[in-house]
Amino acid sequence: MNSKAAHEVETPAEPRVVIVGAGFGGLNAAQALARARAEVTVVDRRNHHTFQPLLYQVATAGLSPGEIAEPIRSILRRHKNIEVLMDEVTGFDLDHRLLLTPDEEISYDYLIVAAGASHAYFGHDEWEEFAPGLKTIEDALEIRRRVLLAFELAERQAAAGEAAEPLNFVVVGAGPTGVELAGTLAEICRHALADDFRTIDPRRARIHLIEGGPHVLPAYPEDLSRSALKQLRRLGVEVLTSTMVTKIEPGAIYMGETRMEAAVILWAAGVAASPLGKKLGVPTDRAGRVLVERDLSVPGHPEVFVIGDLAALNDDAGKLLPGVAQVAIQEGRFVAKLIRREIEGKRLRESRPAFHYHDKGSLATIGRAAAVAQFGKIHISGFIAWLTWLFVHILFLIGFQNRVLVFVQWAWSYFTYERGARLITGSTRLPGWKGSDAGAPKAEREQEISVVGRK
């Protein structure tokens, strides 16, 4: 990997479309370019596409990583004009139409940047270690590890005769991810783990959901927010709205003067666009999202598109399009169609249409038989909403061979309350836990993790 070999020496006969990121946006763009007269290269630093809507199920031990993630290669295997490279993108040279990676430069005729977003800690990146977010399989495994380990450590303490306070779990941010994490945590404490321990009682664990705004699910209509709140409370979640987190330290969270002990803190609050957005050298908004043109291209470079969570575009009513899968999917398909028609000479670059988002509705799950759904003016709550959510998401596991297996697994765990993936892997320590590694020097902590990780 030492030579800086460039792809252009091969001079492909057909135009080259390079897609950065194989999330919903990038993957749908690639699939829509299958059998186009173009060479397509998908670059992602991971080897797998993650079905993010079900990531919370991995974090809460309901599904295994392999059930919601699929190698990008195998999803795109049938399309012979598409190649996949697992590589890190370090930057762009828009003037020379080059994508930069640590070891090579990849030339393109069209570039689609779909690098997504991660968590924002509002200037408090030091909180990440004590309050992980949920964006990747690794994140989900880390959350699962912390949640399960908290119960194990509590049982150990209690068995050793120490006073056993009920465990506190805190979820920060009551958007869809925060709500489904809090709801599912409540569910597993009451059911899946209830009979597993002899000394502590997992049913006594308290789940706190903290939201800065006045409502849970702030993006939903008020009646659904209210319904979600009611459903969360029924599941046993303690909801605090209009409450700002001011400090997080190992094992504790502060809301102004109030300090709350917390065995596990999970972060589902802010969103920060991928740093690749800024590297394009075009205007971005405060969250780092690229301010794209109506056709999703970047200003001054009609051959470069930004889609998905990394793009900032307003809908017809002037409202920013939300960072959800449907937006990314529709944007990916729109851009692919546009490129396809230009390559085939059916449309001139000058006469591009504008992107319009077709809102098919929103669904948020809360827990077992608990959800809210909005389809235009139709608002549904509870079991029916949850069934709809289940149906849509299982149907939606496109390209996943084991769709049926996931369904069987799900049905199984619905009726048995079992969580089949309750494994603790990696380090056996928890930040802020008595006798844990929170006080140890950083180098030592890292060694602990690396030793376990490499074993």
Place this chain on the structure above:
Amino acid sequence: MNSKAAHEVETPAEPRVVIVGAGFGGLNAAQALARARAEVTVVDRRNHHTFQPLLYQVATAGLSPGEIAEPIRSILRRHKNIEVLMDEVTGFDLDHRLLLTPDEEISYDYLIVAAGASHAYFGHDEWEEFAPGLKTIEDALEIRRRVLLAFELAERQAAAGEAAEPLNFVVVGAGPTGVELAGTLAEICRHALADDFRTIDPRRARIHLIEGGPHVLPAYPEDLSRSALKQLRRLGVEVLTSTMVTKIEPGAIYMGETRMEAAVILWAAGVAASPLGKKLGVPTDRAGRVLVERDLSVPGHPEVFVIGDLAALNDDAGKLLPGVAQVAIQEGRFVAKLIRREIEGKRLRESRPAFHYHDKGSLATIGRAAAVAQFGKIHISGFIAWLTWLFVHILFLIGFQNRVLVFVQWAWSYFTYERGARLITGSTRLPGWKGSDAGAPKAEREQEISVVGRK
């Protein structure tokens, strides 16, 4: 966890049996003590029992960790006289009948040590980093990561225009684990990965199996060894017997003067008993196994038993009992029965019987439709042996609720050649790879891993 609280302050009304390790031996001992007039405590540093015979399937991306591992708590949940503690055992105080952990001392009336074994690198522990073994879920995930990553890095190099040599995979040691790893690797290169890449051809990858002795599967009768060799070769494995590995460095392995480049090296050669064996302060053999009495107790301490891979006991013919699941299971049940009868006053300690191993036969799988089996004088090879192996192992997934799911998954991947769990998680670097971290200072490598692991 600061106070040194001891269990004995609770003074249980019934005798306390403490079991160290929840592998096949420990788990079967615990289950055989269910509903006995005893308080049973199972201590393991992991939260899950690992079904080791299928671990190679996780390492080769055929099964997910959750499908072959199950929380110890949920396996033993129904038995109200059994408690489970996830803790590290640091030593023993046999005179005071205490088990030592970092934070407490656990008193016992009977102690069963079933701490198992790990890899031996014959005095070359520095090889472990470059040639991981396969004993735990973490090991399996690390092997999976390396194997899949090797193909990704090769594709990246080839796409960048560099010469693409076929990948070499080397497995050291041709016991059952080495044979199944080599056979399955050959299978996935030829099938599961074959159409995934555009530049490299995974079918050209070479799988080498290196064995110091004259035969593969040395513990099997010679006709089955010969058959296994033939089946391995048919799968495309290149077998080198009577060949000693003299040095391993990042990306290369030495057999005397011969140096072989290797993308991935896997270690399936030596076995070293758990260091807990030595901490008992009783005689051990060269591999660290405890030289137990005929009743599996340790000399001078009839209340302390050692079972499974950690125990060294000869069979009636004077041959050391092999480190296989069946031996551990029978030993666990034998010891539990003995304790039970003594507790119930049905038998005196002085009149203990000797343990006799009932050899039900041996099975070793090699790959798809390839295996060998021995049942007394009956020797089988090939498809029938493989079906037997499959049947026995699926039947054997005791206490695993998802037995049916594993079977469905298996059937699915048998007919589709799919490997459902082809995820790369953790670091994206590979030792010895060009442009990789092999040359970086150790601290930097650890940071890389810890950052990824914690993310």
